[in-house]
Amino acid sequence: MTGLEVHQDEGLRETYAGEWQGLTNTEIRARYPEEYEAWAQGHPVRRGGGELAAEVADRAVPVVLAAVEKLPEDGTLVVVSHGGTIRTMIGRLLGLEPVLWERFGGLSNCCWSVLGQGVRGWRLLEHNAGTLPQPVIGDET
Known part of the structure; x- marks a missing residue:
């Protein structure tokens, strides 16, 4: 401990x-082929009528920045969330x-990324660290 x-x-x-919530990748492809294809091509898509990645960053990044403001000098902040949310935060902070955020790839379970703040802003120091990358969507082909 x-x-x-916390x-x-x-x-x-x-x-x-x-409407994509709780569905497998195969089910999403079968039920929403055009929407899935647009998302897979990198277009901003409200998957199943849900959130855009930018909207996730809009709500998540302010939480992180507010917590950073409260850190003591040379303090460390640990943020635990879902891999997709973390990816949007990293993209926004950088x-x-x-459209480029997906290039980070998925964040495997129990792995982490490390960002640092310098005079030029945020830098990605480590990504998907902790183990060998595992598939994020188990039934993806």
């Missing part, structure tokens, strides 16, 4: 995927356009 206090924030929740 670390003895550290704070929960709704802004760090998983991406809401509307100042990348949303």
Whole structure:
């Protein structure tokens, strides 16, 4: 045990995927082929009527930045969330356009990314660290 206090924030929740929630990749492809194809091509899509990646970043990044403001000098913040939410936060903090965020790939279970702040802003120091990358969607082909 670390003895550290844990704070929960709704802004760090998983991406809401509307009608896609709870479906396997195969089921999504069968029921929503055009929407899936647009999403797979990198177009901003409200998967199943859910959230856009930029909207996830809009709600998650302010939570992280507010927590960073409260850190002591040389403090460390640990953020635990869903891999997709973490990917959007990383992309936004690095100042990348949303269309590029998928290039980070999935974040495997129990893995982490490390960002640091420098004079030029945020930098990605490590990504998907902790184990060999595992498939994020088990039935993806």
